[in-house]
Amino acid sequence: MALESHLNADVFSYSGQIVDGLENSILDLIEDLAKDNEKKKDRLIVILTTPGGSAIAVKRYVNIIRQHMMK
Numbered sequence: 001m002a003l004e005s006h007l008n009a010d011v012f013s014y015s016g017q018i019v020d021g022l023e024n025s026i027l028d029l030i031e032d033l034a035k036d037n038e039k040k041k042d043r044l045i046v047i048l049t050t051p052g053g054s055a056i057a058v059k060r061y062v063n064i065i066r067q068h069m070m071k
Contacts (some may be wrong), residue, residue, distance in 0.1 A: 018053030
């Protein structure tokens with residue numbers, strides 16, 4: 001919460017391998033963040049700690065974020 005206040009942005013942090021099959025979990029988290037219009041900020045900061053993984057999964061994650069946060 002302090003980081004969000006300091007950056008004046010919502011913060012999404014992910015730590016782990018980027019793999020196919022996590023799209024529904026990412027979607028649930030982003031939808032929860034996006035639907036809280038009273039608290040939703042105009043910016044989203046994404047913090048990744050990952051050894052890498054699937055480029056296709058990254059594209060899907062980005063599309064989920066764009067679809068729900070860019071409204």
